[in-house]
Amino acid sequence: MRVYKGKSVFGGTAVGKICVYQKDEQQVRRVKVEDTQKEKDRYHSASETAMEQLRALYEKALKEVGEHNAAVFEVHQMMLEDDDFIESVENIIELQEVNAEYAVAVTGENFAQVFAAMDDEYMRGRAADVKDISERLLAVLSGKGTGGIQGEEPVIVLADDLAPSETVQMDKDKVLSFVTVHGSLNSHTAILARTMGIPALVGTDIPLDGIVDGKLAIVDGANGCIYVEPDEDTVAEMLERKNKEEEKKRLLQTLKGKKNITLDGQEVMLYANIGNIKDLAMVIQNDAGGIGLFRSEFIYLEADDFPDEEEQFQIYKKVAETMAGKRVIIRTLDIGADKKCDYFKMEAEENPALGCRAIRICLTRPEIFKTQLRALLRASAFGNIAVMYPMITSLWEIRRIKEIVEEVKKELEEQCIEYGNPDQGVMIETPASVMISGELAKEVDFFSIGTNDLTQYTLAIDRQNPKLDEFYDSHHPAVLEMIRMVTENAHKAGIWAGICGELEADLQLTREFLAMGVDELSVSPKQILPIRKIVLETDVSEYIRNR
Amino acid sequence: MKEFTYIITDPEGIHARPAGELVKAAKSYKCSIKLTKDGKSGDCKKIFGIMGLAVKSGNEVTITLDGEDEDEAFAGIREFMERNL
Known part of the structure; x- marks a missing residue:
């Protein structure tokens, strides 16, 4: 059993499997087009929207994680504005007479590969930044939101941070609890969790990877912690508490x-x-x-x-x-x-x-x-x-x-x-x-x-x-x-x-x-x-x- | 045209964040600003160009400036590099 501490937003108990929240991967198809100018226009307007999103993200990050960590969103903006990147997308649209999505995906791949091929470990990591901006552009182009929960079973949603819009769009029947690494007790996401009566933790010191994804866990809202792969005693204790909470709820119904x-x-x-x-x-x-x-x-x-x-x-x-x-x-x-x-x-x-x-x-x-x-x-x-x-x-x-x-x-x-x-x-x-x-x-x-x-x-x-x-x-x-x-x-x-x-x-x-x-x-x-x-x-x- | 050489002292080299700052600094000038390392060059106004050179600590780089405000940029970029890289 591993225990991670966080700040409790709502004092209930939730038992279920953890689902690490990921942004959606975009599926891209190569489509021949006649009007290449229209595709270029679509690309440019998507790029503008993405810039706005990044500016907003930068502002948010500046407040929450400080200038040093927020700088990455500025770098993303520069990548979007980079002439070589723009030229590559335009050339692919023009020469191959294809849709903007395909041109963005290919350009993103190519630029990411340049970094991935470097002998410097840090620079290899930058391939992820390139992917991130092309994913963002693709999300805008397709008009789809990013992110979602897969599967039918209700889960404990674990995320780095959740924007209010992301919290809002999740299917509430599938969410047992929200656990985020960032976020404050008074953020809108926290307020939403309280409104929904869902146990939630913010500012939780928990890794967001395969070690916890899909594992059974218990969110203990009363003590502000999450138990991953809990032992039998903890499960028994928490289930008893959960039953008591439900009993109390029934009493209130009277x-x-x-x-x-x-x-x-x-x-x-x-x-x-x-x-x-x-x-x-x-x-x-x-x-x-x-x-x-x-x-x-x-x-x-x-x-x-x-x-x-x-x-x-x-x-x-x-x-x-x-x-x-x-x-x-x-x-x-x-x-x-x-x-x-x-x-x-x-x-x-x-x-x-x-x-x-x-x-x-x-x-x-x-x-x-x-x-x-x-x-x-x-x-x-x-x-x-x-x-x-x-x-x-x-x-x-x-x-x-x-x-x-x-x-x-x-x-x-x-x-x-x-x-x-x-x-x-x-x-x-x-x-x-x-x-x-x-x-x-x-x-x-x-x-x-x-x-x-x-x-x-x-x-x-x-x-x-x-x-x-x-x-x-x-x-x-x-x-x-x-x-x-x-x-x-x-x-x-x-x-x-x-x-x-x-x-x-x-x-x-x-x-x-x-x-x-x-x-x-x-x-x-x-x-x-x-x-x-x-x-x-x-x-x-x-x-x-x-x- | 003006030119200077500089040895990178930042232990992380010109990674993403300083590259972004260098691009921001370079964009404030009109003249062209090129960074050369081991015979390969990149445009200082383009983030992919700079990051693509994978400049590390201890590398010697040459900055070449060409254009109307090259004197001003020479001083400005050199100061930027001394302070940040």
């Missing part, structure tokens, strides 16, 4: 159908956060009172091009109908920072977290925003939809948004298309919006406090940076005071205030939030029943007296 009301009669709305329409079943199973945060950007992240109005409308309508009159709060697209979409063609930024993201994209590119609003307004006719706007910092933004909403309504009216009038709310996630919450409250129907970003912006700590985990205090008094202040300002203006974010999953704070008078708590579906249990057992006035 809380279904009960009202969320404290011993002294304070009622709170318990909603679910979801990132995908596939999560709807979990929402129903766990008896959520509504959806407090539907992360609509996942529709964008999973697509290869802008999702059109009809496509979005069908998704929102389905969610609204499934929830049958219960409130569904849909957050408008929150792309940017670490959530990137190639087809948005965003310029690389020094500080993406402080850059063009969320509502800033919507207000600078209203055509994208209007498509989503049209879909949302139309879907509102089929259920109880509320719309929430992320990353608000100024009063004028919400006023401008409301103008755009009115314009969209007018257009729909003129086109005789049926629509509803959803409630509109602001996601409070910047310190600025906290300070002006008194004014903002007069403009909207509700507030939802996004604690992840609010904590990151208040503490000035990048939540993607694993080295800062010790400084990232999600119980920081500054953040708690902000939540209290926002709730108070909301009530003064006669609107309700909720909290959505990982902080709410922190059961220690549930009582504190009840004492502040927070009206709604939105958590990942699996957290609803544990929180209901706390609500039912709490006497808020007694808690206030004793704190």
Whole structure:
């Protein structure tokens, strides 16, 4: 048995075989073409996309692994830009009248062979870099994503690191656990694992090779470690714990159908956060009172091009109908920072977290925003939809948004298309919006406090940076005071205030939030029943007296 | 045209990362910049050309510069090599 340590993201237990996550190998066919110019154009545009991906990767790597290790992505960019490489691809297309894929594959092979033939071991290793860029180009050319899990059996996915988009695209039924070598507790991948209730470890000191691939392992979320080829005693102990966890889950199920009301009669709305329409079943199973945060950007992240109005409308309508009159709060697209979409063609930024993201994209590119609003307004006719706007910092933004909403309504009216009038709310996630919450409250129907970003912006700590985990205090008094202040300002203006974010999953704070008078708590579906249990057992006035 | 010779002292030779930095430095000049080792040369503005020479620690290389800003590049590239390679 070998034991590897990591940081635990979700405290469950998983038993199964390890699958080392690999990027897909591309299959290339040689196809004769007539229009060689078209193939060259395809190659050049793929090359541009690949450059953008590499620039983004470089930025990400710079933050996570430092300049020294990030430099490899700069070298990859130079390889893509290298005249000899470009010439070779163009020549093959032109002279052999073949497709761009074939020309890229052959060029990659040839250049890799030059390195592979060298007598220097280090340089031989560079053949892998050449392969990497040609694989990247081929992935772009074929329009396929990279990576995937093979086989039918659910596995423990082991990877160097996982991009949010990679985590999102994996078939959740086949994933028992995520274990990554890199990544931080607050990365999106970690948050996703928590949302899915999947035991996960990040920052794990484990080799990614044949020594562990395919081997039986146990992920011990409680102790933050993974046992590879565990001995019998460990298996027995872990299976017993796993059974206990499942028993506890069953007990929680008995809380279904009960009202969320404290011993002294304070009622709170318990909603679910979801990132995908596939999560709807979990929402129903766990008896959520509504959806407090539907992360609509996942529709964008999973697509290869802008999702059109009809496509979005069908998704929102389905969610609204499934929830049958219960409130569904849909957050408008929150792309940017670490959530990137190639087809948005965003310029690389020094500080993406402080850059063009969320509502800033919507207000600078209203055509994208209007498509989503049209879909949302139309879907509102089929259920109880509320719309929430992320990353608000100024009063004028919400006023401008409301103008755009009115314009969209007018257009729909003129086109005789049926629509509803959803409630509109602001996601409070910047310190600025906290300070002006008194004014903002007069403009909207509700507030939802996004604690992840609010904590990151208040503490000035990048939540993607694993080295800062010790400084990232999600119980920081500054953040708690902000939540209290926002709730108070909301009530003064006669609107309700909720909290959505990982902080709410922190059961220690549930009582504190009840004492502040927070009206709604939105958590990942699996957290609803544990929180209901706390609500039912709490006497808020007694808690206030004793704190 | 200007020329200088230099003996590589970096224990790893001109491997991927320094090659990338050399290309970046060379690209900031207009003149042509060539690196020659054992009679084989590569264009300093092309990463494959430089990496393809597999320059190791202790190798003597010749840098040849030709073009309008060759004086400036001569000083700049020599300084770069002394500092990094």
